[in-house]
Amino acid sequence: MKVVIFGLGYVGCTAVGCxxxxxxxxxxxxxxAAKVEALNAGLSPIREPGLAELIAAAKENGRLSATVEIGDALNDADIAIVCVGTPSGVxxxxxxxxxxxxxxxxxxxxxxxxAETGKGPxxxxxxxxMRPGTVDMMIAPIFRAALGDSFKQGVELVYNPEFLREATAIEDYFNPPKIVIGTHNGGPCATMDALHEGIEAPIFHVGxxxxxxxxxxxxxxxxxxxxFANEIGRVCENLEISASQVHQIFVSDTKLNISPYYTRPGGPFGGSCLxxxxxxLQYIAGDSGSNTHLVDSLLxxxxxxxxHQFQRVTQGLEPEARILLVGLSFKADTDDLRESPAVDMVRKLLDAGYRVSVYDPSLKPENLVGQNLGYAYAFLPTIDTVLVDKATAEKGNYDVVVATNRTINDLMLGDLPVIDVSKIA
Ligand SMILES: NC(=O)c1ccc[n+]([C@@H]2O[C@H](COP(=O)([O-])OP(=O)(O)OC[C@H]3O[C@@H](n4cnc5c(N)ncnc54)[C@H](O)[C@@H]3O)[C@@H](O)[C@H]2O)c1
Structure with a gap:
């Protein structure tokens, strides 16, 4: 293919070489002009391991030229790749x-x-x-202004983020963690597929x-x-604990720590431990003078x-609307109510004047004991009156159903509107 690369910095020069x-x-x-001159002389304008050799070879076999003026470079090009800088503004x-x-x-x-030359867009x-919306709100209008409303016949705009790291840029270019292709309809783009041929990575076609x-x-x-690592490191150092041993233990846990667990946008954290x-830990860090700003911000x-979830649930609801909340414990299949976000939700809804019923098959108020019992009555004193059984939940006349976990799957609710706060689509 004939490729034109705009912006010959770290990303652009790596792309040139690869x-x-x-x-x-x-x-x-x-x-x-200095970068252009360097490339035309077969030299890399930036220091990046292995790049000088690739650029020298490209110059040698006549595959590379550089210019400060586009001129007619795009006439028979298949693809233009934009790698100009987007530094911080004030x-x-x-x-x-x-x-x-x-x-x-x-x-x-x-x-x-x-479009008429047979080249295709x-x-x-x-x-x-660049920030979300840039293609739609800034770049597409520039092309529309220059080429008219039918600009898509002449140009196919793609957003293709770059994941390379400087110093290992060439290795990263050919072995990226993923390939992301953003198009106007979220579908594939044949030219981009051809450009990535031979590069093995999960590929995502999205908007x-x-x-x-x-x-x-x-x-x-x-x-x-x-x-996070450095905050934990500071706490360890201040307590004379080996941060490197703690790190080894931490990363060995690929089930809960170094894993996709707890990364899906959805419900708040809660329960008896987190x-x-x-x-x-905030207390320990403060006590040892560790200044853990990230940890301090978690709660x-x-x-x-x-x-945010309370607002999502109540948006557009009439005052005194009837709400069925399904799943009161902090997760399904437990009756542990301690610091359950659903308890907070029900309390807020009741305080706001909504008529709330709660269904949770794991919960029997008469079986609650110890801390759990104390928490339930401290934070939701009316728990006995809001809980309903399955039959009541299923035949109840509610304006909206709020699902906090998969317990909702056990219920036959007809076509009542359901807001699942355990997921953000
Ligand atoms: N450096 C990285 O590791 C890295 C990794 C992934 C993504 N990115 C992103 O890629 C972009 C480029 O990063 P970089 O580090 O290569 O930047 P850079 O500053 O090294 O290079 C940008 C180049 O664009 C050129 N340029 C500016 N305006 C131009 C124009 N109108 N026409 C042609 N060239 C023009 C500049 O002269 C410069 O050579 C940034 O948005 C950056 O956030 C960088």
Whole structure:
């Protein structure tokens, strides 16, 4: 294929080296004359292990040229890849001016009659990190303004986030953790499939916004992991505990710790252990002067989520609406009510004046004992009056049913509206 790469920084130069090594020919475009000169001399403008050799080889076999002006580079190109920078702006948002400039330049360089030349639309794939909505709200309008309402006949916009890490960029390019292709309808794109041929990785075809947010989620998660590790490290150090041994134990648990567990957006955390032990670690960390800001924010974050769920459930409900909540314990198949988010939900709903019934087959108030009994009556004194049996739940006349866990699957509720707060789609 003929590929034009815009932005010859770390991402763009890696793409130049890797794509030419796959047998495609590449024209690199950058506003920096120094970078363009280096590439035209067969030299890598950036330091990245293995890249100098790939670029020298590409120059040698005539697959690489670079320019500061697009000129007619796009005329017979199959794909344009945009890798320009999106640095932080003063308010923290990405500075999108380079994306806007390069998009205008590409739009101006595409022949208006491209659709008639038999070439098909030019795939323009953005790899720069940019906020969700950028393709729809900024880039597509630029192409529409330049090429008219039928711009999709001349150009196929794709968002294809880049997951490489500097210093291992070439290895990462050919062995990415995943490939994400964002298109206008969430379907595949033949040119992008051809570009990724031979690269083994799970592939996700999604809409633009899902693809655009991927890097934010990944990078923020990585930052959370580093901050968490360092907070635990500080607590350990202050308590003269071996942080490296603790780390070994932590990562050996691939069932609950290093695993997809607890990563699906859904319900708040609760139960007899998580809130209690987070609270206690906060105390220990404070007591030892460890300043654990991330850990300190967990319970507040969880309360914010409970509030969000309350709003989700009550949005649009008439005052005094009848609500059936299914699943009061902190998870299915237990009668443990301690710090169950569903108890908070019921209390908030009752406080707000809704008429609430609760069904939970695991719960018999007369069997509650100890801490569990104390918690239930302290936080939901009317528990005896709100609980209903299965038959009552199934024939009850409710305005809405709130599911907190899979207990809902046991009920025949006809076509009552159900809000499942254990899942965010
Ligand atoms: N560096 C990484 O490890 C990495 C990894 C994944 C994603 N990203 C994302 O990829 C994007 C590029 O990152 P980078 O580190 O390669 O940036 P960089 O700053 O190294 O390179 C950006 C290049 O774009 C060029 N440029 C700016 N405006 C241009 C224009 N109008 N036309 C042509 N070229 C233009 C600049 O001169 C520069 O050479 C960013 O959005 C970044 O967040 C970076």
């Amino acid at each position: 794509i030419t090594s796959q047998g495609h020919s590449v024209i690199g475009v950058d506003v920096s 308010d923290g948002a990405h500075n999108m001016s380079y994306i806007a400039q390069v998009s205008r330049a590409i739009a101006a360089a595409i022949k208006p009659n491209r 030019l795939t323009v794939a953005y790899r720069s990190t 633009y916004r899902e693809a655009e947010i991927t890097k934010f989620v990944d990078n923020t998660w990585h930052a959370v992991k580093v901050a 809130p209690k032990d987070v609270r206690a 507040r974050s969880n309360e914010a989520h409970k509030h």
